[in-house]
Amino acid sequence: MAQLEAHYNSRSIIHMSYDAFTRLVAILRGRGLMRDNQYSFVEEQVVKFLHILSGHRRVRSESFFFCRSTETISRHFHKVLRALITLQDQFLVQPNGSTVHHKYSTVEEDSIHTLRYRGRKNYPTMNVLAACTFYLKFTYVLPGWEGSASDSRILDNALSREDNLNAPQGKFYLADAGYMLRSTFLTPYRSTRYHLKEYSQYPPETPKELFNLRHSSLRNAIERAFGVLKNRFPILAEMSRYDVETVSEIVLACCILHNFLVDFDPNEEIIAQVDRDLMNNEPDHGLATGAIARGEDGRRGEILRDSIAAQMWNDYITRH
Secondary structure, three states, X not given: OHHHHOHHHHHHHHOOOHHHHHHHHHHHHHOOOOOOOOOOOHHHHHHHHHHHHOOOOOHXXXXXXXOOOHHHHHHHHHHHHHHHHOOHHHHOOOOOOOOOOXXXXXXXXXXXXXOOOOOOOOOOEEEEEEEEOOOOOEXXXXXXXXXXXXXXXXXXXXXXXXXXXXXXXXXXXXXXXXXXXXXXXXXXXXXXXXXXXXXHHOOOOOHHHHHHHHHHHHHHHHHHHHHHHHHHOHHHHOOOOOOHHHHXXXXXXXXXXXXXXXXXXXXXXXXXXXXXXXXXXXXXXXXXXXXXXXXXXXXXXXXXXXXXXXXXXXXXXXXX
């Protein structure tokens, strides 16, 4: 553990500060989730787990690094994994009407490489639906869907399952054009400019364009959150050696750790790098696509979106 006490060594080995590491260990100990045994302390077990998350390392290489058997490394990895998942109630909390300070948050899905599923890309992927706040903290995570599943299909499952994604009364999520417009999931206007780079050169000229500009700017939070998550935990880039259930658990554990680190070790360098990457990779132009949910909920979504766009436009015209 002496190696970790140096700030540089800690970040290079486990991608977090030593202070954050000791705080995490204290939480796991304090809740009775992990205990020392006669062969290893909790600190050692957690370091092994974090070291695996911080790269594409296999159990065999970890065995050499820590001078432990592959069986011991694997056992400790899964022990810490199970312990972290039980922290959902503390670090992965959905908003409610009394704690939400904004009327909206943002939701999206991203792809994680895995073994069994063949997605829309040329390699096996797993889709992960997630919602986050504008402070880059995940509030809901649903891993486990095959990469070929549509966004709307995954969202329908998230809304109907027992541990469902919910929007407090009077609140809504911002969603990308892959989802259907609903009263609680506002998507951008179709066939209308959307990307931020376009508006940096040509200001919005209609209420729909202004809405899409603001929508794109705010929904950028979920892309930043996923970017920081993947940067923190490179294991997410390639997990073909794990079964689907374990991959889902690893994704969930990484999101819990991400939220923990947003509070106790945000690492502005990673956030700045993610922001640069997003800006460089954003398309120069393009029109938003999407559809409207059938029935009353879709109509309520249209009315709400139109009213917000009209109010934004009136304020914009007044100031300009």
